[in-house]
Amino acid sequence: MARRKIVDAHHHFWDLGRGYNYPWLQDKPSGEGMLGDLSPIVRDYGVADYLADTAEYEIVASVHIEAVPRDPLEETRWLTSLDGDIPTGIVGFAALNGPDAERMxxxxxxxxxxxxxxQIVNWHQNPRLTFTPHDLLADPAWLSGYRLLGKYDLSFDMQLYPGQMDAAHRLAVRHPGTLIVINHTGMPADRDPHGIALWRDGMKQLASAENVVAKISGLGMVDHHWTTDSIRPFVLHAIDSFGTDRVMFGSNFPVDRLYGSFASLYAAFGAIVADFSEDEQDRMFRANALRHYRL
Incomplete structure (x- = not known):
């Protein structure tokens, strides 16, 4: 994998010195949710830090995903002011259920x-796992805001749980002109047999909609002590569901830096897909992200 050309389809930057913009990170660094102890990443993380983490690979482009900022437009303005081509593309935040959704x-x-x-939509009955107080996919105001994305030719990055995949599939079918990018391999947090079956079936269902693609990323958030073998079935099922033209790899750095290095993560990805052709691997590691994110 050394020096493979990569488009990292999912990463974050933040500059905590610019002010109080990331309450989830700055208020509770010891961590109270599924991510665990956040203290190792409660520091500035910018282009230089990212390039140091990714030094063993050739990052030809990247996609910055909103980092749940208090001021979404300030985050986007800051990102666009950075020198160089990293990040190459940005997925910004907008509260689709907010009164000013269209303005944002x-x-x-x-x-x-x-x-x-x-806008993260992860809703779970377990308060430790939920990111939202109610299920936004069942919120009429949110659904109304979602309809606006097509007007502005924007895709939607959907971070959800398997229990929400049926609703997400219905949303995709109702709005075939809006690309949905499933984040973090569908977040298979529940590892009992029912939870795994729900995830497996949900990924297949989502893949049946042609306007849905998937990012293989974020597995450390649901498996803090992951190994190549522990993530292998999730990576391979995502690829089996969506095909090699509709999956992308992403680092989720620096969040997944809590659970391993960039080199160990991409070495694991490389080992898992080693039996795929070089063309298929290049699509998953590079070309698909360029195409789906219009970079």
Missing amino acids: IAAQAGFAKVKGIR
Whole structure:
């Protein structure tokens, strides 16, 4: 894998010195949710840090995903002010259920690097796992905001749990012109037989909609002590479901830096897909992200 050309389809930057913009990170660094102890990443993380982490690989482009900022437009303005081509594309935040949803979507769309919107929709009955107080996929205001994405030619990065995949599939079918990018391999957090079956079936169902693609990323968040063998079935099922033209690899750095190095993560990805052709591997590691994010 050394020096393979990579488009990292999912990473974050933050500059905590710019002010109080990431309450989830700055308020509770000891961690109270599924991510665990956040203290190792409660520091500035920018282009130089990222390039140091990825030094063994040739990062030809990258996609910055909103990092749940208090001021979404300030985050996007800062990212677009950075020198160089990293990040190459941006997925910004907009609260689709907010009273000013269209104003925020339009403002994000005004930045040339912005390719899509993300608002985390992970809802779970377990309060330790949930990211939202209610299921946004069943919220009429949120669904109304989602309809606006097509007007502004933006994709949607969807971070959800398997229990929400049926609703996400229905949403994709209702809005075939809006690309949905499933984040973090569908977040298989529940590892009992029912939870695994729900994830496996849900990924297949989502893949049946042609306007849905998947990112293989974020597995450390649901498996803090992951190994190549422990993530292998999730990586391979995602590829089996979506095919080699509709999956992308992403690092989720620096969040997944909590659970391993960039080199160990991409070495694991490389080992898992070693039996695929070189053309298929190149698509998953590079070309698909360029195409789906219009970089």
